[in-house]
Amino acid sequence: MKIATYNVNGINARLPRLIEWLDEQKPDVVCLQELKGDGDRLPIKAIEEAGYGGVWMGQKGFNGVAILTPGGDPREYQRGLPGDPEDVQSRYIEAEIGDVIVASIYLPNGNPQPGPKFDYKLAWMERLLARAEELYALERPVILAGDYNVIPTDNDVHSPAAMEDDALTQPESRAAFRRLGAMGWTDALRARFPSGKIWTYWDYQAGAWQRDAGLRIDHLMLSPVAADRLVDAGVDKEYRGREKASDHTPVWIMLAE
């Protein structure tokens, strides 16, 4: 079972690239982030024609997450991140696919820091940790996949100095992310590649892709039962170099059936 996460940075702008990737890689579960659209603006029909369908939580202009499967049979398990009824941003959805629970996460960026956006990020991470506790307690295969907007360590960024003041590297952001690990969640890409430099994002600006100046911010966190089934993980890096690419690449895991 191949489960992937892909921040598309605008699903309409990315539609040819997304459908091409679905055709070529044939993932069994796809977590999407940054749809940047809602309602009639979501290309649900085009995705169905490509053989996929699922659960959607869009938002006009920004944010937006979805979980897709071939045949479109995921069951919505949770819509929105619990813990703050005032939060109207579309950043979190869960679905059940067979015995597996998958979450598609678009964690707030938090820049500039300090400031209200950074406060929102940290509060959102507390809510995510609370939800992760609940899911962990189920003792089921659970995958928390998405754009975490956290660079876990200095080994996950091309230039730590360049990102020193960024919300993605702040000690508070990293500490909250580490608490997932302390709880017992496995960072799948790091489990597969314990020490290498692996990027999942390259800025559009300043020739970041050409210089291979990237970040690792898209993560798949596995519950213990899911981690037991992990057989491989990787980054579909080549898609970053194609025409009209997202600034993120797809990241995937392979689980034993």
Place this chain on the structure above:
DNA sequence: ATGACAGCCTCTGGCTGA
């Protein structure tokens, strides 16, 4: 110190992103 890219709405500039 600033802007660089890119996508989207308010739409030919402003906002957000990371």
